[in-house]
Amino acid sequence: xxxxxxxxxxxxxxxxxxxxxxxxxxxxxxxxxxxxxxxxxxxxxxxxxxxxxxxxxxxxxxxxxxxxxxxxxxxxxxxxxxxxxxxxxxxxxxxxxxxxxxxxxxxxxxxxxxxxxxxxxxxxxxxxxxxxxxxxxxxxxxxxxxxxxxxxxxxxxxxxxxxxxxxxxxxxxxxxxxxxxxxxxxxxxxxxxxxxxxxxxxxxxxxxxxxxxxx
Ligand SMILES: Nc1ncnc2c1ncn2[C@@H]1O[C@H](COP(=O)(O)OP(=O)(O)OP(=O)(O)O)[C@@H](O)[C@H]1O
Numbered sequence: 001x002x003x004x005x006x007x008x009x010x011x012x013x014x015x016x017x018x019x020x021x022x023x024x025x026x027x028x029x030x031x032x033x034x035x036x037x038x039x040x041x042x043x044x045x046x047x048x049x050x051x052x053x054x055x056x057x058x059x060x061x062x063x064x065x066x067x068x069x070x071x072x073x074x075x076x077x078x079x080x081x082x083x084x085x086x087x088x089x090x091x092x093x094x095x096x097x098x099x100x101x102x103x104x105x106x107x108x109x110x111x112x113x114x115x116x117x118x119x120x121x122x123x124x125x126x127x128x129x130x131x132x133x134x135x136x137x138x139x140x141x142x143x144x145x146x147x148x149x150x151x152x153x154x155x156x157x158x159x160x161x162x163x164x165x166x167x168x169x170x171x172x173x174x175x176x177x178x179x180x181x182x183x184x185x186x187x188x189x190x191x192x193x194x195x196x197x198x199x200x201x202x203x204x205x206x207x208x209x210x211x212x213x214x215x
Contacts, residue, residue, distance in 0.1 A: 009186055010049050015058035017044055023211040028202050031177055031187045036206030042190040045211060046156040050079045077104055081156040086143030094127040096142055100150040109149050117145040120179050122172055136163040144176055155180055157189040170195055
């Protein structure tokens with residue numbers, strides 16, 4: 001195997017998922033945006049990157065290490081995916097924000113820090129409010145706030161704004177990505193929104209079952 005490169009975050013080495021996806025590419029550190037038509041395999045690419053799905057063939061490496069050899073629990077503390085329909089535990093918004101930090105092996109965040117991330121995701125709600133009564137868009141904002149507090153090395157964001165209206169969504173994604181950049185994290189984000197392409201340092205297109213880095 002070649003030496004790990006500091007310029008590569010994820011290396012997809014001749015990775016195939018059945019006949020639906022072929023990826024032979026390197027994702028650099030920073031912010032990468034993945035786009036392509038519905039059903040192209042964008043979510044699958046994210047799932048491969050955090051070992052939620054194994055490829056049919058080929059190797060996925062994270063910072064030079066074959067992820068099939070890494071303990072999946074430890075990997076997902078470092079590389080965390082926010083899905084389109086995030087799971088929230090029963091409890092208040094404060095509970096929701098605390099639990100991810102506790103699972104990450106940290107203490108619960110203080111209320112000031114919770115308030116800060118709620119402002120980043122634009123959720124104007126009381127921390128004592130029951131999270132189970134929130135709308136789809138509000139749940140997505142809580143899930144984003146939760147991962148910002150947990151602070152993994154890499155954030156895999158799958159259509160983070162699927163449940164939000166387009167205009168507010170772009171501002172939200174920009175604020176979230178700015179926060180992650182400022183804290184030294186990397187992002188790989190799937191989006192349908194062409195208006196968000198420019199926030200990426202790199203772009204990956206999936207066309208005809210082939211994923212490739214594009215200008
Ligand atoms: N191992 C596999 N074998 C065969 N088909 C698979 C496998 N894994 C995923 N698929 C299929 O590949 C397709 C791509 O799914 P995926 O969710 O990655 O697409 P997407 O680009 O994220 O779509 P959308 O934009 O609609 O969310 C789906 O039809 C999925 O069921």
